[in-house]
Amino acid sequence: MSLTTSAPASPRKRLLENPPHWTTVLALIVLLAIIAMALFAPQLAHFEPTKLNAMMRLKPADETYWMGTDSFGRDLYSRVVYGARVSLLVGAGVAVGAIVIGLPLGLLAGWFRGLDAVLMRAMDGLMAIPGILLAIAIVALTKAGLTTVIIAIMLPEIPQVVRLVRARVLATRSETFVEAAVLLGTRPMRIIWRHLLPSTIAPLIVQGTYIYASAILTEAALSFLGVGIGTETPTWGNIMAEGRLYFAMNPWLVYWPAIVLSLCILSINLLGDALRDRLDPKMKGRS
Amino acid sequence: MTATPPVLSVRDLKVSTMGRRPAEILKGISFDIHPGETLCLVGESGSGKSVTSLVTMDLLPRGELEVTSGTAALNGEDIVTASPARTKALRGAEMAMIFQEPMTALNPVLPIGLQMDEIYKAHTRMRPAERKTAALEAFEAVSLPDPPRIYDSFPHQLSGGQRQRVMIAMALALKPKLLIADEPTTALDVTTQKQILELIRKLQEEMNTAVLFITHDMGVVVDIADRVCVMRHGEVVETGAVDQVLGAPREDYTRALLAAVPSLTPRPARAQQAPEPVLELEAVNKVFAFRPFLDKLLRRPGHRVQAVSDVSFRLDRGRTLGIVGESGSGKSTVARCVLRLEDPTSGAILVNGHDIAPLEGQTALEPARRAVQMIFQDPNRSLNPRLTTGDSLIEGALNAGEPRAEALQRAGELLEVVGLPRDALARYPHQFSGGQRQRIAIARALMMSPDVIVADEAVSALDVSVQAQVLELLAEVQAKRNLAVLFITHDLRVAAQICDDVMVMRRGEVVEFGPAGQVLAHPQHAYTRALLEAAPGRDWDFAAGRRVTEPA
Numbered sequence A: 001m002s003l004t005t006s007a008p009a010s011p012r013k014r015l016l017e018n019p020p021h022w023t024t025v026l027a028l029i030v031l032l033a034i035i036a037m038a039l040f041a042p043q044l045a046h047f048e049p050t051k052l053n054a055m056m057r058l059k060p061a062d063e064t065y066w067m068g069t070d071s072f073g074r075d076l077y078s079r080v081v082y083g084a085r086v087s088l089l090v091g092a093g094v095a096v097g098a099i100v101i102g103l104p105l106g107l108l109a110g111w112f113r114g115l116d117a118v119l120m121r122a123m124d125g126l127m128a129i130p131g132i133l134l135a136i137a138i139v140a141l142t143k144a145g146l147t148t149v150i151i152a153i154m155l156p157e158i159p160q161v162v163r164l165v166r167a168r169v170l171a172t173r174s175e176t177f178v179e180a181a182v183l184l185g186t187r188p189m190r191i192i193w194r195h196l197l198p199s200t201i202a203p204l205i206v207q208g209t210y211i212y213a214s215a216i217l218t219e220a221a222l223s224f225l226g227v228g229i230g231t232e233t234p235t236w237g238n239i240m241a242e243g244r245l246y247f248a249m250n251p252w253l254v255y256w257p258a259i260v261l262s263l264c265i266l267s268i269n270l271l272g273d274a275l276r277d278r279l280d281p282k283m284k285g286r287s
Numbered sequence B: 001m002t003a004t005p006p007v008l009s010v011r012d013l014k015v016s017t018m019g020r021r022p023a024e025i026l027k028g029i030s031f032d033i034h035p036g037e038t039l040c041l042v043g044e045s046g047s048g049k050s051v052t053s054l055v056t057m058d059l060l061p062r063g064e065l066e067v068t069s070g071t072a073a074l075n076g077e078d079i080v081t082a083s084p085a086r087t088k089a090l091r092g093a094e095m096a097m098i099f100q101e102p103m104t105a106l107n108p109v110l111p112i113g114l115q116m117d118e119i120y121k122a123h124t125r126m127r128p129a130e131r132k133t134a135a136l137e138a139f140e141a142v143s144l145p146d147p148p149r150i151y152d153s154f155p156h157q158l159s160g161g162q163r164q165r166v167m168i169a170m171a172l173a174l175k176p177k178l179l180i181a182d183e184p185t186t187a188l189d190v191t192t193q194k195q196i197l198e199l200i201r202k203l204q205e206e207m208n209t210a211v212l213f214i215t216h217d218m219g220v221v222v223d224i225a226d227r228v229c230v231m232r233h234g235e236v237v238e239t240g241a242v243d244q245v246l247g248a249p250r251e252d253y254t255r256a257l258l259a260a261v262p263s264l265t266p267r268p269a270r271a272q273q274a275p276e277p278v279l280e281l282e283a284v285n286k287v288f289a290f291r292p293f294l295d296k297l298l299r300r301p302g303h304r305v306q307a308v309s310d311v312s313f314r315l316d317r318g319r320t321l322g323i324v325g326e327s328g329s330g331k332s333t334v335a336r337c338v339l340r341l342e343d344p345t346s347g348a349i350l351v352n353g354h355d356i357a358p359l360e361g362q363t364a365l366e367p368a369r370r371a372v373q374m375i376f377q378d379p380n381r382s383l384n385p386r387l388t389t390g391d392s393l394i395e396g397a398l399n400a401g402e403p404r405a406e407a408l409q410r411a412g413e414l415l416e417v418v419g420l421p422r423d424a425l426a427r428y429p430h431q432f433s434g435g436q437r438q439r440i441a442i443a444r445a446l447m448m449s450p451d452v453i454v455a456d457e458a459v460s461a462l463d464v465s466v467q468a469q470v471l472e473l474l475a476e477v478q479a480k481r482n483l484a485v486l487f488i489t490h491d492l493r494v495a496a497q498i499c500d501d502v503m504v505m506r507r508g509e510v511v512e513f514g515p516a517g518q519v520l521a522h523p524q525h526a527y528t529r530a531l532l533e534a535a536p537g538r539d540w541d542f543a544a545g546r547r548v549t550e551p552a
Helices: A011-017 A022-038 A075-109 A113-128 A133-141 A146-173 A178-182 A189-225 A236-244 A252-279 B049-057 B083-091 B114-125 B128-141 B147-152 B160-172 B190-207 B218-224 B242-247 B252-259 B292-299 B331-339 B361-371 B387-399 B405-419 B424-428 B432-445 B464-481 B492-498 B516-521 B526-534
Strands: B008-017 B026-033 B040-041 B064-072 B096-098 B178-182 B210-215 B227-232 B234-239 B278-292 B303-316 B320-326 B348-352 B372-375 B452-456 B482-489 B501-506 B509-514
Touching: A011 B049, A022 A075, A022 A252, A075 A113, A075 A189, A075 A236, A075 B026, A113 A146, A133 A146, A133 A189, A146 A189, A178 A189, A178 B372, A189 A236, A189 B405, A236 A252, B008 B049, B008 B160, B008 B234, B026 B049, B026 B064, B026 B210, B026 B234, B040 B049, B040 B218, B049 B096, B049 B178, B049 B210, B083 B096, B083 B114, B083 B405, B096 B160, B096 B234, B114 B128, B114 B147, B114 B160, B128 B147, B128 B160, B160 B190, B178 B190, B190 B210, B190 B218, B190 B278, B190 B526, B210 B218, B218 B242, B227 B242, B227 B252, B234 B252, B252 B464, B278 B331, B278 B482, B303 B320, B303 B331, B303 B348, B303 B482, B303 B501, B303 B509, B320 B331, B320 B492, B331 B482, B348 B361, B361 B372, B372 B432, B387 B405, B387 B432, B405 B424, B405 B432, B432 B464, B452 B464, B482 B492, B501 B516, B501 B526, B509 B516, B509 B526, B516 B526
Parallel strands: B040 B210, B040 B227, B096 B178, B178 B210, B320 B482, B320 B501, B372 B452, B452 B482
Antiparallel strands: B008 B026, B008 B064, B227 B234, B278 B303, B278 B348, B501 B509
């Protein structure tokens, strides 16, 4: 009651007063490194990722082939570097797509109670289908490609976003400032835009990072199962799928892409956790 | 009394916040409480009275607040330096606490009996059968009906008053020497509050307990205190026997605090101009019906709650109508129907002669929305924290198509009207105090140039001195603009000071309706009389500074 409520300071000042945990900093560095790897793949790679070399099949790592070569004599290091492009692109595409579609649906479902029942039952239906199965079905029915994979992974993520946004809207709409806006004659669309949308942004950013990570994982799984992006484009998933056949001879064909994939997912999730702690006032003071 | 050693002796206690810039919350306070005595810590929010109780219970939030110097001795044993294990043993056995909100202090998923049992289990060596008997006796002692039923009940199955009785039974279970009560009746209705206060008094006399009673309500002080300690900004302003502090205060702050307490005697009636009705209700009913799908399927009737039944009144321009009642009386539902935040089940609501009850949608309601504006109870929640004051103020004007620059100009002028500087436009709600925020809320309502202002417990969340200022502002604005005000409150003192007419509601029904002077000074209905009886501090005349010898 008489405890002090500190006024929110500027973001920069807050960051200085409450520096992030070292794991967060490390995660950020790892993620930036992976992003740089994707952006500068042509400069970083030693060879074309698809260049065959029959003389150099399944070589162990040396100073030319940092991670060795695969069964076609392709440089594994170059393939892993190029693989980052697909993964990050799929992750970004899915996260942005799911939010762009899910956010308006969630806002509408939260405000218009009539629409809510219909929309949320549709979302429940969508959630009942296992994500990977749905993705496999979509990819199987259409031509496999980057866009198809993104759509296939995105669809099952949409209900998550809708439910999150709807829950925030339901919580915010009971605030008296929303009732005050109604009394001031504000139209529903404007109330949604001005009073409800802002409160959904913080949790959405956090949810976005989780979707991003899980999309990368799903894409790798699809590629591994051979229903993802074609083998002509290296992805971490299909590198592992091909390496699996020679796992007994050279397990590093699987280990290397798996290590990079795990690091990528781990760092994104750690950053997501850090963001949640920072954006959620209830989590303040814990780490 | 002075011969016996004090139960609690606080000496030069200082508490600071932790962190880079420590702020002093308690600046060296001292007081004693003797056995069988009630000391009231009274002060406004931020005065440090709750922190004092937390120190005494050794319950300061870890990592946020720390005692920097001073002692708090319970029976001569310093709590501040005692080990956590020792203070844990003392809590419950030697000192106990009752909190403001009994619902949050009880575990909602455990039966009451089990929670009571834990206290005996932790502190005594009683057998299970003895513990149960002791618990039932304790429930009996706090006048709970049917103790065995209470023993098996869950917290949500009890009323607020019953829960607070359970809390008192728990607190006194081990006959502690010191009972700390932190605003124990603030969340309760006045009639329940009166019973709880009487109960604490009675038990205290029986057990000779020392009571540290924390409150912001001067009326409660009159009813319960032996001695008073007035606190402000972490310091003790004045301390002494209740009659002395209230009757002959030495400090200006105490005088101001007492002067801000509204009198229960209704203010003189205002002359009425030619009556011009702006708001009329005719037989308004509101039924909340819940009929779950399963009930529909089985053709069972649903649950129905008649929140408002047959309420009719007329409010003229320039007049104030007060609706008073306890929680659940339907007074807020009436207000929400008038504003069409709820749809009335039947009846007519005439705003400037037009019935708005059957209208649907923002477009149809627009003229009425403009004419009737609301001020909400909690100014922390009624302003969008993400918008500047300016943006909040001009929202309605922009909806009506007023150009932004013009609206901002008007908003600036209105801020000055409500006593805030014009540059407040660019600031955010969190930069203002509660009272200032309520001023902004008033300015926002005035931006729409309404005919009627509905104020739903608009000053209940404010400290008394701030409350007085906001009420004054409201009266000033009303006089200048010839507004009609519908004032919803549970506080009869406030109603007595600002209302022309008063309507008393209970369980959705109007029990008494008439001029304030009539209803509050000569109540006809038994319920109105009971409400007036229960008003805290009714036997103290705050204006004259002495006990009321005979009821007015």
